[in-house]
Amino acid sequence: MSMAAGEPWASLLGAAHTLITVCDSAVIVYFVAINTSYLVLILIALGEFVRTLRRAPFAGHDEAATSPFTPPVSVIMPAHNEAAGIVEAVRAMLLLSYPEFEVVVVDDGSTDGTLDALRDAFDLAEVEYVVPDDVPVRGRVTSVRLPRGGPVRLVVARKDNGGKADALNVGINLARYPLLCMVDADSILDSQALLAVVKPFCDDPLRVVASGGVVGLANGCTVVAGRVAEARVPPDLLGRVQVVEYLRAFLLGRTGWSKLGSLLIIAGAFGLFRKDAVVAAGGMDPDCIGEDAELVIRLHKHMREQGRDYRIVFVAEPISWSEAPSNLKVLARQRRRWHRGLTEILLKHRRMIGNPRYGRIGLLALPFYVVFELLAPLVELAGLVLVPLGVLIGAVNADFLWRFLFAAYAYAIVVSMVSVGVEEYAFHRFTRWRDVWGALVGVVVENIGYRQLTAWWRLRGMWDALRRAPQVWGAMTRAGFDSPGQVKESGGDRV
């Protein structure tokens, strides 16, 4: 009897044992694959940097800065409750080195006096204005203001609150130049930023429809008159980890994807687009939290469905800076939002995934994002549960496990260190030794605790998207910039 009663349990335990063994093996394979894919992207990016550096002497930046044939740009800056830093941000934008451009600020129903600050600083006068309807908008434009006296190339529109994407759509309608540069109100651009990001459009005007600029971390940097005068690695651990993360994922990862012709994300903090392409694609999607990436995917979709020969590229030069969260609460909100955005985008464009009609986007980039970005937190957290469980039930050898864990983390550290090394070789923006040490500390710490925390936040973001929770933009904590001084407070959550 006892034998008969024990048999189902034994077979159940056996099945669980097998299942956990398989899952653990899958987690191991996944961990190796994800880090190898990052490494491949980083090495591709390194090749691109070497090429760019060798060609820098004849890149023609000086000519572009003075040529009357450099395409004019409308810089669109959506702002919501940005009174603390908006004036300095707009001033810095107006002082960019570029032959012809305008700055279009769209105040998205601010309640903190953003518009008043702009009005006082730039002597704005309200004018009657006919706003074209190139792309649909939800929030009503209540006023348009221009600076008295004329020479300042600035337009300020005030609209009912409708979210960042809707504000960008109003900016698109107000823009009169063929290229649109979308920047966050808290973005700090280098003075040559527009020249750098417009270069692909000048070099290949018939095919390039969008280009993205690198976004670096402004935390800890010395900011003078709205420009980063000296790049620094922030002194706090969270900042250091994010510097490494930004280098690996945003600078090198996106450069690699761009080289593969499969760039899916251009940061909302700094991207340049052809206006006709954006209008043809329908503008920004106000229902999507990750509107920047969503636009890029929609551009890919539109261009491929039209059979157009096109390029979406990434400019591998550090030219734009943005505040990153400096406390866990804001970071959690940011990562939750990012992953929610990614989930929504991939769900919205699910028919493109694995679809040969969309070429590399459908067959390479989107499946990669599903497997190694969307599902990463799920696998990582599952690994955290299943691997110890495997040890408990004897499915995984404990001796093997600790060795493997060390090897896996060493591999992740190698990948991140390559990122730091590539930055040091190609750009060496961090001039002090302590910045290098800080980044190396960040490399080590990133894999111990930080990744697991972000995995949890990202999982919650995915859940938010799946249950269609109400979109919450969250309060932005900003203190503006001292001049000269350092970025003090952070809350930026759009990169």
Add this chain to the structure above:
Amino acid sequence: MIPTSLVSAALLGLLAVVLAQSLLIVGNRFVRRHRQRRRERIAAPVRGPLLQLLCAEEDEQTELLYRLAEIDRRTWVALEPTLTALLGKVAGGAHTALVRLYELRGAAVDAVADLSSRSAARRGRAAQVLGQLCHRPAAPSLCRLLADHDPEVRLAAARALGRCGGPESVPYLLESLHGPRTVPPGAVTMALVSLGPEVQRSVAAGLEHPEPLARAVTIEVLGATGVVSHASEIARALREDPQIEVRIKAARALGRLGMPDGLEPLLAAVRPGGPVALRMVGAGALGSLGAVAATGPLAKLLGDPDPHVAAAAARALLQLGPEGRAALRAAADDRSGGPAAAQARAALAESAVGGARHDVRAEVAL
């Protein structure tokens, strides 16, 4: 299952890589800083004479030039990045002095030799240097480089030809706009404009070019350089060219040239039913032309169903002076309150604050 020994080996290997990377990062930083300091130390004694050369009067330059030209190769290599940067920034006598210094050092000869290097980076740098030196004898080689297999080298060659080319370079530049190895139209346009008035006869030959992009660039160059003698041919292009992009360029050029020949074809171009981009640019060009006769047709366009055309017309009316403003005021006072009145009021309001946005841009995607 992966053998434990393999994992252990991988772990050891990875730790070794981590160590090697750390050393590489630190070593790279040391070497870079050392090189930089060494370069600065070597170049320091000649920086003074270099500054003197840049500030000297022409008759005082010769001695300094020969002194600098005789510096050893190590010093020259250390100084060269500074010289290259200065070459692109200074003008007048200082630029001439730098060019002479480069020539005395044989840099132009070296650069010409590098034009046929196997390395694309060397070819591109050589083209850049020759352009900066305005080295006219290199123009034929640079023309050949317009068909280089590397797109960035072709671009560098086009820019260089803009500085050191002549009429004989024009056909090559126009030909580089089409075929399997092209140069972007913006670079060709800039090069042709930089070549100045003496090449405009050769440029005008491009008006009959079979390639639409070449015709469009030709027209843009003629418009930008104010070659009024070809206004009638540009007007014909606006009327008859089968390519919309060429017509858009022609409309803009006619506005810039400001010749009466442009009025009639521009008025025809803005009539309803035509392509929106052409009508927008045409309306803007009528404003630039400043012909009062355009007031009526432009006033009619204020009510155009396309808001971009209507806005362009409103701003063009502002440029026509009192007659245009009167037409705008009349439209603004229209009690029916249609879109024409709104456009007119918007243009007048912009003008009142001094912020009128006159220039009209439309996509030209050849």
